[in-house]
Structure formats: structure tokens, C-alpha cells
Amino acid sequence: MPELGRRERKKQLTRQTLVNEAVRLFTAKGYDQTSVADIAEAADVSKRTFFLHFATKEDVLLADGGRRVDLAVQAVEARAPGTPIREVLAEAARAMIADTASADLPSGLAALRAHLVITTPAVQARALHTAFAAQARIAEALHRAYPQEIDEVAAATVVGALMGAVGAAAVTSLQRGEPPERTHAAMQRAAGIALHCLESPHLSGPAGGAAS
Structure with a gap:
């Protein structure tokens, strides 16, 4: 159970990091000028990881x-x-x-x-x-x-x-x-x-x- 708890906390942290970086990039670069790849790179995760959390850029x-x-x-x-x-x-x-x-x-x-x-x-x-x-x-x-x-x-x-x-x-x-x-x-x-x-x-x- 503690291991499951750590995995869930890591998942939630990754998700929140994606949101935070998306907000930062949307504000700095503009929504249309920011890609999923940009958000993933800023959050230091792969695009695959992004799509494990969000189906679309809008969903962030x-x-x-x-x-x-x-x-x-x-x-x-x-x-x-x-x-x-x-x-x-x-x-x-x-x-x-x-x-x-x-x-x-x-x-x-x-x-x-x-x-x-x-x-x-x-x-x-x-x-x-x-x-x-x-x-x-x-x-x-x-x-x-x-x-x-x-x-x-x-x-x-x-x-x-x-x-x-x-x-x-x-x-x-x-x-x-x-x-x-x-x-x-x-x-x-x-x-x-x-x-x-x-x-x-x-x-x-x-x-x-x-x-x-």
C-alpha cells in the first residue's frame, strides 16, 4: 500500500507540473503557439506521458x-x-x-x-x-x-x-x-x-x- 501511495503521489505531481508548465507557456508564448511537445518538454516528460494525463491540449x-x-x-x-x-x-x-x-x-x-x-x-x-x-x-x-x-x-x-x-x-x-x-x-x-x-x-x- 505505501508503494501504491508513492506512485499515486508521483502521478499527481506529474499532472500538476504539466498544468503549471502549460499555464506558464500559454501565458508567455500564446495558446496557439504552444504545442503538446512544448508542454511535455517543459515538464521534463515525454509526449506519451502527457497523453496519459490529458487527451488534448485543451484538457489541461x-x-x-x-x-x-x-x-x-x-x-x-x-x-x-x-x-x-x-x-x-x-x-x-x-x-x-x-x-x-x-x-x-x-x-x-x-x-x-x-x-x-x-x-x-x-x-x-x-x-x-x-x-x-x-x-x-x-x-x-x-x-x-x-x-x-x-x-x-x-x-x-x-x-x-x-x-x-x-x-x-x-x-x-x-x-x-x-x-x-x-x-x-x-x-x-x-x-x-x-x-x-x-x-x-x-x-x-x-x-x-x-x-x-
């Missing part, structure tokens, strides 16, 4: 997205009996925002990603694909947890509204050049605003019973 910018979705799904699955949907989603949002604030905001990755999502079509496309997949996974978990209270369409609606609001607030704050603590606060505020939609009976009513 989304390195922690999967972990954040895991946190959100865990918040839904670990809910106490009788917990209202709004409270569960608020906890899921809190966990995802806190993780972003502790990693991507201070490292500069969030600001770089926000800039490239707007200016670089390949990054924009990959980010949208990743966001839709994340929203679908969280919405599925929410519907499974509350099958009689929220149907698939309503679950997709509230999760999409929540994640879209938080993402838009983050991008706006980062574009304004605000410091990490201000961006963190903007994301929290956006989550609170979006979660007001759950007060509507059209979204929180019985599955299949939503009015048009």
Missing part, C-alpha cells in the same frame, strides 16, 4: 473539472434524509466553488481559462462540451436522489441555471481583473441568485407534473 485548462463534478455528486448522494433540494444544490455549489477558489483562482489558471474560452474556438468548444457533460451528470444524480420531486427536465434546468450563473459570474469578475477573493464572492453570489429559481412550484413539483 480543465484539469480539475472532473474532481469538482465528483464533489457536487457526492453532496447530492450524501444528503441527509429530508434535505430540501435547494439546500443540497447549495452545498454542491459551495463545494465546487471552494475547490475552484483554493486551486484555479490563486494559480491564475481560472483567469487564463476565462480568457481563452472567449478568444480561442478550440478551448471554447472543449469547455462547452465539458460543461454540458458535467451538468448532465449532476442533474442525473439530482433526479435519482429526488425522483418524486423533480423530473429530468427540471433537474437539468436548475443545474444548468446554477452552473451557468456561477460560470458567467466568474468569467465577468476575471475579465474585470478582480482579485481571487472578489471572484470567489461573485461566484457565491451568483449561486445564491440562481438557487432562487427553486422557489418556483413549476420546478420543484412532482416529477412529470410541472406546469407550462
